[in-house]
Amino acid sequence: MLLKLxxxxxxxxxxxxxxxxxFAGKFxxxxxxxxxxxxxxxxxxxxxxxxxxSMTHLALDDYAYNFIFIEDGGESDEVINTGGRVETVGDxxxxxxxxxxxxNGRITLHFIVQLMLLLGKPVFNVFNSAMLVLLVILLYLxxxxxxxxxxxxxxxxxxxxVWSFAPALSYTVWWLDGSINYLWGSVFRLIALxxxxxxxxxxxxxxxxxxxxxxxxxxxxxxxTNENMSAAFIGVAFLFVLLYRIKGIKIPAWSxxxxxxAIAGYLFMMLAPGVFIRLEMNYQTTLLKYIVIVxxxxxxxxxxxxxxxxxxxxxxxTLKVKEKPCFALPVxxxxxxxxxxxxxxxxxxFPERAWFGVVLMAIISVxxxxxxxxxxxxxxxxxxxxxxxxxxxxxxGVSYARGxxxxxxxxxxxxxxxxxxxxxxxxxxxxxxxxxIKTEEERSPHYGLADIGDDPEHYRNRYLAEYYGLxxxxxxxxxxx
Numbered sequence: 021m022l023l024k025l026x027x028x029x030x031x032x033x034x035x036x037x038x039x040x041x042x043f044a045g046k047f048x049x050x051x052x053x054x055x056x057x058x059x060x061x062x063x064x065x066x067x068x069x070x071x072x073x074s075m076t077h078l079a080l081d082d083y084a085y086n087f088i089f090i091e092d093g094g095e096s097d098e099v100i101n102t103g104g105r106v107e108t109v110g111d112x113x114x115x116x117x118x119x120x121x122x123x124n125g126r127i128t129l130h131f132i133v134q135l136m137l138l139l140g141k142p143v144f145n146v147f148n149s150a151m152l153v154l155l156v157i158l159l160y161l162x163x164x165x166x167x168x169x170x171x172x173x174x175x176x177x178x179x180x181x182v183w184s185f186a187p188a189l190s191y192t193v194w195w196l197d198g199s200i201n202y203l204w205g206s207v208f209r210l211i212a213l214x215x216x217x218x219x220x221x222x223x224x225x226x227x228x229x230x231x232x233x234x235x236x237x238x239x240x241x242x243x244x245t246n247e248n249m250s251a252a253f254i255g256v257a258f259l260f261v262l263l264y265r266i267k268g269i270k271i272p273a274w275s276x277x278x279x280x281x282a283i284a285g286y287l288f289m290m291l292a293p294g295v296f297i298r299l300e301m302n303y304q305t306t307l308l309k310y311i312v313i314v315x316x317x318x319x320x321x322x323x324x325x326x327x328x329x330x331x332x333x334x335x336x337x338t339l340k341v342k343e344k345p346c347f348a349l350p351v352x353x354x355x356x357x358x359x360x361x362x363x364x365x366x367x368x369x370f371p372e373r374a375w376f377g378v379v380l381m382a383i384i385s386v387x388x389x390x391x392x393x394x395x396x397x398x399x400x401x402x403x404x405x406x407x408x409x410x411x412x413x414x415x416x417g418v419s420y421a422r423g424x425x426x427x428x429x430x431x432x433x434x435x436x437x438x439x440x441x442x443x444x445x446x447x448x449x450x451x452x453x454x455x456x457i458k459t460e461e462e463r464s465p466h467y468g469l470a471d472i473g474d475d476p477e478h479y480r481n482r483y484l485a486e487y488y489g490l491x492x493x494x495x496x497x498x499x500x501x
Contacts, residue, residue, distance in 0.1 A: 057172035058160075062153050065179055068420060069149035069193075075427035076194040076465040077434045078141065083483035085133050085197060089118035102486070106134050125292030126201065128244045128285075133200050141196070148199050151207055156182060158210040159380065162353075163387040166221040167395070173409045174391050180412045181383045183419070187321075191373040194465035202376040205245035209253045209377070212242035212282070216260040216275060220349065223269035232274050239278035243285030249377035250289065252360035254282050256381075259352045314370055318361045321375060322354075325382035329354060332389035336396075345392050350385040357381035423463025430466050433457045440501040441488050450489075453496040471495070 087102035088111050101122070106112055112134045116127040123130075136144040159178040164170070186192065192202035215235055219225045239257075243250050257279050264271045289295075329350055336345040360378040364370040393401055437454060444452055456471045472481050476492040485493040 051168070051170055054170040054172045058170060058175045061172065061175060061179065062157070065156065066149050066153050069152045070145060071424060072194055072427060072465050073145040073148050075424070075431045076196075077431070078487075079195055079466070079469045079471075080480060081197045081483070082133075082137065082195070083487040084479075085130070086137050086487055087115075089115040089122065091118045091121055106138055109135070109138075112138070119294065121293045123294040125289035125295055126245065127292075128241055128289075129201050129205055130197075132204065133197050136196060136200065144196055148194075148196075148203070151199070151204055152182075152193060155203060155207050155210070155380075158207060158214065159384055159387065161214060162210060162217050162384045163391045165349075166218055169395065171391065171394050173405050174387065174394060176409050176413070177390065177405075178383070178387060180409070180416050181387070182380075183416050184412075185383065186379050187375045188371075188373040188468065189463070190465050190467045190469050191371075192376040195469060198373060201246070202373055205249070206377050206380055208238065208245055209242040209249060210380075212238035212278070213253060213257060213260075215278075216257055217349075219269075219272065219275070220260060220263060220267070223264075223267075225272065225274075228272065228274060235274050235278050236281045240281040240285040243282030244289040246374075246377060247290065248363045248374060249360045250282070250286050251363050252356045252377070252381065254279060254286060255359050256352055256356040257282065259355065263348055263352070311365060314361070314365055317370075317375075318358070321379065322357060322361065322382055325357070325379075325386055326354065328386050329389055332386065332393060336389060336392055339396055346388075350388045353381050353385040353388065357385065419463050423461060423465070423467075426459055426461035426464040427466070430457060430459050430464060436501045440498075441490070445489060450491040452490060452493050453498050454493055455498050455501075456495040 084102055085106075087105055090101050090103045092101065101118075104111075106115060112131055115134060116131050119130055120127050136147065156175070156179045159182070160175045163174065163178070183189075188198075191198040193199050212235070215225055215231065225231065242253050257275070261271055261275050261279070264275070333345075333347055333350070336347075357378050360381060361375070364374065390405070394405060433455075434457060437457065441452065441454070454472060456473070457466070458471060459466050461467060470480060472478075472484060472493055472495045474495050475481065476485075476494045481493045481495075485491065
């Protein structure tokens with residue numbers, strides 16, 4: 021009897037395994053099936069992102085960006101001088117002029133920050149969720165190129181890689197100001213770089229005349245988004261043009277002019293008077309110590325990607341197939357990642373969130389090699405990739421659930437605090453003691469986002485007080501909420 025049960029169990033397991041790998045075969049042979057799974061994944065990703073965005077409250081500089089920046093009164097180390105509230109697009113233009121002169125040259129993205137705050141957080145939640153989906157799509161398209169064969173496991177690999185490896189998600193994906201600077205900035209750069217990538221595959225680009233002006237506009241925007249990754253974008257675009265020459269394909273005019281527009285955008289950003297003001301303020305350690313920190317972080321953060329890329333390149337090289345693997349493109353994107361990191365040696369401050377664009381370039385480099393491996397149609401490769409994606413799905417699901425549960429708890433704390441602030445303000449109390457809100461859950465959207473402190477003159481306390489129309493706010497014990 022026991023022997024028969026073992027045989028039945030073994031038979032069912034074998035059928036399940038065969039059924040799973042039979043299902044896996046659909047990813048190899050059925051392009052429409054892959055597209056359907058990718059579309060479903062986009063819907064799920066948008067829903068998950070929208071929930072996290074809805075649980076994320078304004079933080080840090082968000083409160084200051086609700087007001088018009090002004091140049092009067094000088095500039096201090098941390099406090100931005102502001103006037104009245106932003107109520108029109110004209111107010112934003114006035115604000116960005118002062119921002120350019122006193123803070124930094126990233127006024128393209130900070131214009132969007134103030135516009136989103138003007139439209140309201142619910143509107144931003146929708147746009148930001150769509151931007152995260154668009155980021156994953158762009159990562160996938162950069163890996164796939166013009167190849168007509170889709171791979172749903174590859175698309176999921178991109179989504180899971182962002183969730184697992186992109187640093188400081190609370191700062192770069194959920195926080196309003198931070199997400200526009202890093203998530204949206206990365207999307208703009210990848211859109212601008214996509215024509216360079218697609219042209220390399222076939223030596224032609226559909227509707228070139230129609231796309232000429234949009235390409236130049238996106239290149240100018242890409243060049244003005246971020247101090248380190250905009251420079252890396254220019255370098256990668258130049259390497260693409262160099263590859264065109266090596267490959268013997270015509271160098272299109274839009275690519276050269278696009279690089280010039282990107283350089284113009286970069287110079288416009290970097291030559292802002294506000295940049296030089298901030299440079300004088302932000303030296304935080306000795307030069308030698310700073311160089312050691314940056315180089316050690318380059319090794320820690322990029323070495324795993326380089327090792328994975330080398331391993332995949334070795335496997336591709338050893339496989340006996342007619343179509344030779346392409347190693348030039350993965351090298352370009354990895355060089356872009358290295359450039360984005362090493363450029364920060366010329367900066368005075370390298371926050372964790374600045375690694376976001378660097379890691380995305382490294383993810384593309386590895387993803388390109390993995391996509392080429394999937395195309396080889398080896399059943400072993402296909403099954404290993406699918407099992408890996410399945411296990412990764414489970415891990416990401418558990419990780420997301422933990423972060424989402426914590427996000428709900430933190431959201432309740434923010435709602436209670438805000439209700440208390442409004443209640444006390446109506447009672448005529450304009451100097452409040454509030455409990456700080458922090459979380460230790462790494463995947464929570466508020467993880468690492470600094471809250472108010474015990475110094476009422478600290479810029480975070482001042483911004484929050486100004487936002488709610490109070491005289492002062494300080495962190496402390498409060499039993500009323």
